[in-house]
Amino acid sequence: MKKEYQTFVRQFKDLKEGRQELFIKDLTPGPQKYDTKQVMAEISSHPEKMTDGDILRIRSESGILLPQVWGIKILKELPESVPGQPWEDVFKAMGKSSGG
Amino acid sequence: MPFQDHRDFIETLKKTGDVIEVTKEVDWDLEAGAISRRVYEMEGPSIWFKKIKDYPEGFTLYNGSQGTWRRVAISLGLPPETPVREIYRIYEERLKKPIDPVIVDEKKAPCKENVLLGNHVDLYRFPAPMIHEGDGGRYIGSWDLVVTKEPETGWTNWGMYRFMIHNKRWLAGWPQPTSQLAHQMKKYYLPRNEPMPAALVIGTDPLAHMVATAPVRLGEDEARVTGSLREKPIELVKCETCDLLVPAHSEIVIEGEIPTDRIVPDGPFGEYPGYRSGTMAEGVGFRVKAITFRNNPILTMIALGVPIDDSSIAASLTAGIAMKMGLKHRGIPVVDVYVPPEGVTHLIFVSVNKGGTQVTQEVLNYFTARRVMVSKVIVLDDDIDVFDSGQVLHAFATKCHPGRGMLVEHYEGRANSLTPCYSPKERARLKGASVAFDATWPPEWPEEVVPVKASFKTIYSKEIQEKVTKNWKSYGFKEGPR
Numbered sequence: 001m002k003k004e005y006q007t008f009v010r011q012f013k014d015l016k017e018g019r020q021e022l023f024i025k026d027l028t029p030g031p032q033k034y035d036t037k038q039v040m041a042e043i044s045s046h047p048e049k050m051t052d053g054d055i056l057r058i059r060s061e062s063g064i065l066l067p068q069v070w071g072i073k074i075l076k077e078l079p080e081s082v083p084g085q086p087w088e089d090v091f092k093a094m095g096k097s098s099g100g
Numbered sequence: 101m102p103f104q105d106h107r108d109f110i111e112t113l114k115k116t117g118d119v120i121e122v123t124k125e126v127d128w129d130l131e132a133g134a135i136s137r138r139v140y141e142m143e144g145p146s147i148w149f150k151k152i153k154d155y156p157e158g159f160t161l162y163n164g165s166q167g168t169w170r171r172v173a174i175s176l177g178l179p180p181e182t183p184v185r186e187i188y189r190i191y192e193e194r195l196k197k198p199i200d201p202v203i204v205d206e207k208k209a210p211c212k213e214n215v216l217l218g219n220h221v222d223l224y225r226f227p228a229p230m231i232h233e234g235d236g237g238r239y240i241g242s243w244d245l246v247v248t249k250e251p252e253t254g255w256t257n258w259g260m261y262r263f264m265i266h267n268k269r270w271l272a273g274w275p276q277p278t279s280q281l282a283h284q285m286k287k288y289y290l291p292r293n294e295p296m297p298a299a300l301v302i303g304t305d306p307l308a309h310m311v312a313t314a315p316v317r318l319g320e321d322e323a324r325v326t327g328s329l330r331e332k333p334i335e336l337v338k339c340e341t342c343d344l345l346v347p348a349h350s351e352i353v354i355e356g357e358i359p360t361d362r363i364v365p366d367g368p369f370g371e372y373p374g375y376r377s378g379t380m381a382e383g384v385g386f387r388v389k390a391i392t393f394r395n396n397p398i399l400t401m402i403a404l405g406v407p408i409d410d411s412s413i414a415a416s417l418t419a420g421i422a423m424k425m426g427l428k429h430r431g432i433p434v435v436d437v438y439v440p441p442e443g444v445t446h447l448i449f450v451s452v453n454k455g456g457t458q459v460t461q462e463v464l465n466y467f468t469a470r471r472v473m474v475s476k477v478i479v480l481d482d483d484i485d486v487f488d489s490g491q492v493l494h495a496f497a498t499k500c501h502p503g504r505g506m507l508v509e510h511y512e513g514r515a516n517s518l519t520p521c522y523s524p525k526e527r528a529r530l531k532g533a534s535v536a537f538d539a540t541w542p543p544e545w546p547e548e549v550v551p552v553k554a555s556f557k558t559i560y561s562k563e564i565q566e567k568v569t570k571n572w573k574s575y576g577f578k579e580g581p582r
Binding site for chain 2 (some may be wrong): 003008010016023025029030031032033034036037059061062063064065069080081082083084086088089090091093094
């Protein structure tokens with residue numbers, strides 16, 4: 001029985017095939033559903049070709065679900081958080097816009 | 101007598117018919133959220149979900165504490181039918197007398213009935229709801245208050261910020277970059293690279309939650325403001341793992357710290373403007389160190405969305421009065437401010453006793469001076485009742501000049517990124533604009549050319565009005581004039 005996971009991307013066109021680091025949510029029913037992990041994984045838009053992989057559902061930044069499921073093979077679990085400062089994405093964007 | 105906690109409040113709502121207890125098992129995963137959302141849209145009661153799938157008896161969910169003006173009135177100790185204008189007046193009056201909180205021993209604090217520390221910490225012990233389909237996670241903090249402190253001044257901030265479960269011991273949240281929590285973080289903790297202690301409080305005195313939505317001034321303690329509304333001090337107790345003080349009668353308190361060097365993804369989430377609008381972010385991480393909770397804890401929630409709900413009502417009141425006080429402080433001749441819940445704090449009605457372009461510009465300057473949560477303001481003459489949307493709409497339609505009556509201010513770095521009409525790029529840069537609509541008569545117009553409003557009370561003489569009202573029933577009308 002394949003497991004199901006979910007991930008979010010800003011826009012669907014941002015999705016790239018192959019090996020990458022991403023946060024995924026475990027969709028296994030029960031009190032820990034939606035538990036989040038950061039993983040190194042191989043992902044594919046052709047889940048049928050990934051026979052030893054699981055299912056990955058993808059949502060956009062507005063929470064819209066991509067109708068097609070992808071395949072995912074988890075290669076390694078990574079730390080639960082990533083380095084960074086709170087709001088750094090906003091500050092970075094503001095810096096760019098002011099030329100600084 | 102003020103309510104000591106959410107339980108007292110719910111008991112009163114039972115008596116007034118403003119709560120329904122759902123004893124059928126409900127799934128925390130979307131079902132509780134969907135029921136709650138539907139009930140808001142039917143202007144129904146608050147809901148206490150007593151049996152939650154996957155969770156033991158006694159772990160319950162409660163939605164909609166202050167989702168109607170009736171329940172806001174009850175939370176203030178007023179009769180349920182109190183008119184909105186009167187609720188505004190009483191709220192403003194009570195704010196004038198701040199009351200300091202009192203600190204109680206942990207033995208007198210029900211929130212200490214159960215304490216989870218270290219490896220025992222597990223956020224999945226609580227039935228945090230998956231509120232909307234497509235949200236980024238289970239928002240255990242939706243109708244909450246988050247406590248943080250400036251270490252040097254001791255100023256404690258309470259803010260209502262969303263936080264979802266990331267995993268067993270981490271929360272992910274997104275207080276806005278222009279929020280007071282962010283202000284404290286940027287001023288003190290980021291420069292020192294020290295984690296910021298924080299406590300997420302769920303289910304306490306309903307007025308405390310309402311105050312957490314209020315745009316109080318920097319440096320002002322919301323605990324004192326809550327005391328003023330309760331007309332009695334709120335009882336606080338020290339946290340287990342830091343020196344923060346939290347309401348002693350809270351249902352659940354999640355203690356931890358917000359690191360300055362680690363982040364986790366947050367969102368998206370169906371937010372207070374009534375949309376889920378690309379608010380997915382490199383969120384604020386919250387490393388949980390302890391959880392304390394009452395026996396049979398009640399997890400308060402809000403199935404946020406299109407108005408009217410707790411958020412749009414609470415913000416109407418708290419923001420409306422704060423804006424009125426702020427405008428007065430700037431010397432603007434304000435008479436009344438109303439934040440219609442349907443406008444989700446994006447649209448504000450302001451009446452003044454002297455209008456015109458200059459005053460309208462001053463009003464706009466006030467709203468765009470710092471963080472900007474408001475995108476549209478209608479400025480009205482004081483013969484308009486701002487609490488009557490029909491009157492406001494008529495004045496706006498007829499008195500606002502389509503050319504010179506619209507004043508626009510553009511800004512960057514302080515816009516509300518939750519405003520749905522902003523593009524993804526604008527949201528990312530906190531770039532936006534606000535417009536003030538001048539729906540007042542120009543003060544420079546000679547009195548004799550100002551159009552006369554053709555209403556019964558304004559276009560007829562006193563004599564004619566008195567004659568008509570006196571003879572009203574004799575004309576064959578059954579009801580007296582309104």
